[in-house]
Amino acid sequence: MSIYPALRSRMGTWNYYVVKMTARELSQNVMYASAIHDDITLDRAIQRELNKSRVKKEIVVYLKRQPHRFFSSIVIAALEGNPKFEPVEVTADPRFTLIHNDRRFDEAFGVLQFDGTEKYYALDGQHRLSAIKTLLDRNDPLSDGAPKGFEDDEFSVIVVVPNEKDSNDVFMKKYRRLFSYLNRYAKPTGKSTNIIMDEDDTFAIITRRLITDHPFFQSDARRQMKSTRIKTDKGQNLKTGDSYFTSIETLYEMNIALLSSSKRITHGWGPDNEEGEDLKKFIQFRPSSEEYIDSLYDELEIYWDGLLAELPVLQSDPTKMRFHEITDRKNKDGTDHLLFWPIGQQMLAEIARELLNKRLHDQENPTTETVRFALKYLNQLEWQLQQAPWKYFLLVPSISARTGKRSWTMRNQDRTKAVRCGQIIQQWILGLEYDDADFANNLKNQWESFLIPGDLQPEGSINQSWQQTVEELWQQVEDQKSAMAW
Numbered sequence: 001m002s003i004y005p006a007l008r009s010r011m012g013t014w015n016y017y018v019v020k021m022t023a024r025e026l027s028q029n030v031m032y033a034s035a036i037h038d039d040i041t042l043d044r045a046i047q048r049e050l051n052k053s054r055v056k057k058e059i060v061v062y063l064k065r066q067p068h069r070f071f072s073s074i075v076i077a078a079l080e081g082n083p084k085f086e087p088v089e090v091t092a093d094p095r096f097t098l099i100h101n102d103r104r105f106d107e108a109f110g111v112l113q114f115d116g117t118e119k120y121y122a123l124d125g126q127h128r129l130s131a132i133k134t135l136l137d138r139n140d141p142l143s144d145g146a147p148k149g150f151e152d153d154e155f156s157v158i159v160v161v162p163n164e165k166d167s168n169d170v171f172m173k174k175y176r177r178l179f180s181y182l183n184r185y186a187k188p189t190g191k192s193t194n195i196i197m198d199e200d201d202t203f204a205i206i207t208r209r210l211i212t213d214h215p216f217f218q219s220d221a222r223r224q225m226k227s228t229r230i231k232t233d234k235g236q237n238l239k240t241g242d243s244y245f246t247s248i249e250t251l252y253e254m255n256i257a258l259l260s261s262s263k264r265i266t267h268g269w270g271p272d273n274e275e276g277e278d279l280k281k282f283i284q285f286r287p288s289s290e291e292y293i294d295s296l297y298d299e300l301e302i303y304w305d306g307l308l309a310e311l312p313v314l315q316s317d318p319t320k321m322r323f324h325e326i327t328d329r330k331n332k333d334g335t336d337h338l339l340f341w342p343i344g345q346q347m348l349a350e351i352a353r354e355l356l357n358k359r360l361h362d363q364e365n366p367t368t369e370t371v372r373f374a375l376k377y378l379n380q381l382e383w384q385l386q387q388a389p390w391k392y393f394l395l396v397p398s399i400s401a402r403t404g405k406r407s408w409t410m411r412n413q414d415r416t417k418a419v420r421c422g423q424i425i426q427q428w429i430l431g432l433e434y435d436d437a438d439f440a441n442n443l444k445n446q447w448e449s450f451l452i453p454g455d456l457q458p459e460g461s462i463n464q465s466w467q468q469t470v471e472e473l474w475q476q477v478e479d480q481k482s483a484m485a486w
Contacts, residue, residue, distance in 0.1 A: 077175055
C-alpha cells in the first residue's frame with residue numbers, strides 16, 4: 001500500500017490528483033506504457049517511442065549538472081486497483097479562521113491511498129521518468145555522478161484515474177486523447193524568448209549584454225523595454241522599411257560564429273582549467289567561472305568594434321537599406337544591401353571568423369587594432385544585391401501569379417546551398433579558398449547552376465543573350481578579386 005499527500009481536482013470528465021512523489025517512488029512505481037501493454041498497434045498505442053539518446057545526452061546530463069534542476073509536473077495514469085482519497089478536515093483548525101466552514105478546502109486536501117494493485121505509467125513525461133530511473137540505477141554507468149540525495153528530490157505528479165463506469169476500451173481512448181492534447185498544445189517557447197530569458201546559455205547572456213551595453217546596439221532611450229536597434233520579437237525575418245539593424249535571433253547566431261575560433265572548435269569551450277565541451281553541451285550549462293563569461297563578452301565586443309570600424313555601412317539607416325525594387329521612384333534614396341538581411345549578416349560573421357582564424361596572429365589576445373587588420377578587406381567585397389555575384393543568384397526575378405507583375409525577391413529555392421556557394425565566392429575573392437584555375441572554374445559552374453534567368457525562360461531555352469549576361473556577371477566577380485588591394 002502507498003499513500004501520498006494529495007490535492008483532489010476535477011476538470012471536464014477527468015478526476016485527477018496532484019501529489020508529491022520522491023525520485024525513488026517514481027522510479028520504483030511508475031512504468032512505461034510498453035510495460036503494461038504489449039499491443040503496439042496504432043489502435044492500442046498509448047505512448048510514443050522513448051528517445052533514449054535524448055534521455056542520456058540531455059536530460060540525465062541536466063539533472064547531474066544543474067543544481068537548480070526543476071521539472072514541470074509529470075502526468076501518470078493509474079490503471080486498475082482501487083485508489084482511494086481520504087480528505088483531511090482543515091476548516092475546524094482554529095489557525096485557519098479565514099476558511100472556516102468553507103467545505104471546498106475539506107474536500108480538496110487529503111491523502112491518496114493505493115492498495116498496491118494499480119499499474120502506473122507515464123502519460124506525459126516518460127523521458128523525464130527515464131532520466132530519473134537511469135540516475136537511480138546503480139548498474140547503469142550513467143548513474144555515476146548523480147547529485148547527492150537525488151533519490152529524495154520531490155516531484156509534482158498529476159495522477160489521472162478512470163471513472164468507475166468507464167469500460168476498458170472507453171478509458172483507453174480517453175487516455176490516448178489526453179496524451180494527444182498534452183503534447184499537441186504544449187508548444188515550446190520560441191528562440192527569441194529563450195535568448196531573452198536563458199541564464200545558462202552563455203551566448204544568450206552575452207547577446208543580451210551586447211544589446212544593453214554596446215554603444216552600437218543599445219537603445220537610444222535606455223529605459224525603453226525594447227531595443228530600437230535589435231528586433232526582439234519572434235522570428236528572424238526583416239522587411240523593407242524596418243528600422244532594426246537585425247533580429248536578436250540573428251545577432252545570437254552571429255555571436256556564436258564570431259567566437260567559434262579554430263581552437264574552440266577543436267578543443268572545446270570553457271575556462272582553460274576545465275575540460276573543453278562541445279558547443280551543444282556548452283550552451284546547456286552556465287560555466288562555473290563568471291570571469292570566463294566576462295572574457296567572452298570582452299572578446300566579442302572587440303570583434304564588433306572591428307566590424308563596425310571596417311564596415312561603416314553597418315551604421316547606415318536600416319530603413320533605406322532593404323529595397324529590392326531600387327528603381328522605384330519612391331525608393332530613389334534607398335538601396336538593397338545584403339548585410340542588412342539575415343542571410344547576409346550570418347554570412348558576414350562566418351567570413352569574418354575565417355579571416356580572424358587566418359590573419360589574427362594572436363587569437364588568444366585579440367585587440368581592436370589586430371582585429372581591424374584581420375578584417376580590413378571586408379569593405380572591398382561587393383555586398384549590393386543588384387550586383388554580381390548576387391543578382392539572379394540570391395536576388396532573383398519573379399512574376400506574381402495574381403497580377404503578372406515582375407519584381408525582385410530573395411530566393412527561396414535551394415537557399416541554404418546558394419548562400420553557402422555565395423560565402424565560398426566571397427572567401428575566394430579574399431584569398432581564403434584555393435586560388436587555382438580548376439577551383440575557379442568549378443566555383444563558377446556551381447554559381448551558374450543557381451542562377452535564375454532574368455526573363456524567367458523555361459529550362460532548356462536559355463538564349464545567347466542570357467549566356468552573355470552570365471559571362472559578364474562572372475567577369476565582374478573576377479574583377480573584384482583582381483582589384484582586391486592586398
